[in-house]
Amino acid sequence: MHFIEKSGYQPPNNFIFKNAHLSTIIPGAIKKYPVPPYSREKLELPDGDFLLLDWWINDSTDSIVIISHGLEGHSRRTYINSCADYFHKFGYSVLAWNQRSCGGEINRLPKLYHMGLIDDLKCVVNQAIYSGFKKIHLIGYSMGGIVTLNYAGKINVPEEVKSCITFSTPLNVLQNVKAFKKTSNFFYFHNFMVDFKKKLIFKHSQFPDIFNIKQAKSIKSFDDLDSLFTAPIYGFANKEEYYLKVSPLFVLNNIKTPTLIVNAENDPFLTEENYLDRYEISNPNIYFEKPKYGGHVGFPLHNSKFSWAEIRAKEFIDSIL
Template identity: 50%
Template sequence: MPVIEQSQYDFPSIMNRNRHFSTIYAAMIKRFPTPEYEREKLELIDGDFINIDFLINDPKKAVILCHGLEGDSRRTYNNSCADYFQNKGFSVFAWNNRTCGGEMNRLPRLYHHGAVDDLDAVVQNVLQRGFEEVYMIGYSMGGVQLLNYFGWLKMDERIKAGVCISAPTHIATSAEVLKQGFNKVYLKNFTIDIVKKLKYKAEQFPDFINKDQIDKISSFDEVDQYFTAPLHGFASREEYYQRVSPEFSLQNITTPVLIINALDDPFLGERCYPKTIVQDSSYVYLETPKYGGHCAFPLRNSVHSYAETRAYEFFNSSSDYQYFT
């Protein structure tokens, strides 16, 4: 029964017990310097590319960081996490989904929650460098990509464990929650950024992307129905949500993975806390702190977050399952 009933994250400051304050501070106000990365342009088999930022420390042990929706390798949460694991001796690889990281990709394809082929290209690149232990951390959409990767593909034995932070394991529920109350502010910010990219793509590929439909976007309903689904081979928005929601593949995971989803996360719906499914798994662990917001989890008197320290702890103990239950 790998549901962690008592989270160690119990005592954030009074201000950080407000879900929106924690979320907005972590995303918009907090700053963390970008590590001194090297960057590699990784060519993909379909003729496109993605960019990977990396730091080499331990030649045998690496962590791969997966960013969230409309994020990139150099978002504050990624910078903080990279710094934490670099200080622990890990080599760090922070990758950018197509269209992310400051350089537009070549093809009409964008990115989505089920883009495990691109994530696998990153993983194979890291493994080919000779690393013997590879760990993975995903934030929000990146956490969904990680869970789908673990649930859909057979894992190389060198991939030891993963941690997913603020991961919407049921996409349709999360999309609905973002239409409610103050959450509309987050939705608006996402759609503004997505619309900019779609307009750019419409100029590049007018035969693939209908400019008139871009003006109809008011939520993820339109984004996913008009663009995400058809551009990536899904019959409809509903099929897309069904196929890329990790809720439906968690039972297939056989590599230790920890999901840390705060109960006050404004991005997560009720089906994003899959306790019933996790209780029947020997590999998927679910921790649901009362507080933490979305990709926040601030700690008192620390520049790093609870999510980073907890990920490191999980990686060090992932072979000892009883420790977590």
């Protein structure tokens, strides 16, 4: 593994840019970025479900970035929009995809999404290859980073996939559940739970024999969610087995694609077990960068409509090409 000792992210000497929560909330909830002129496709899946894909094609290239959003996100969040715009300005095509039940239309089947569901990303990548793209770069944020790393570490990825880049990604999910329970993070995860409970209640109307309405309404934490729904629906013995099996940390040595992992030291969603400088990772394809600041999917810049994340992603792609 290559540990990048001096990160390129140097925020202005300003409290807002260096505060863990402000650098998370302002870029994610307050900053607005125009939605690109996407063309939406409903991709039918082999199991009878579908995904919503947002394309922004640049006809002059066979290079594309595929962007994966975070928990309860979608393809038109601010951080996705700015990343898409940045890469499109440099001549790339863009594919921002929505995980099952995200993007404004609930999915058909009982299964929603989970952190290790790599088959859907596999279908998205195959669709890009089918569309003629020869150079594919995967960018994942938070939970989207978990899916991206699991995809790269659990299958033989197509040769068209040239790089993977992730930001603010839990690597040891089993240990990182401690972050979900911090009092300082209550606001974030309460909002996640409110959105997810709405989906579970809707799923009860579709599949009353699978989704217990009383259990859905009683959920107060990720422990509840993953014990009552995620683990049993996806065939895990319990939530602990689920967290262990979706943790990218344990598949990093299998990755054959050049991969950059960026986790800010002050990320309020990450515990100490999610920084690779504490582990022996022998894989030379892994690059790990730990900026001192940046928050969670933040990395704001002074007087710039872009974040440092997309700039860093392109720098990495340029370096490996």
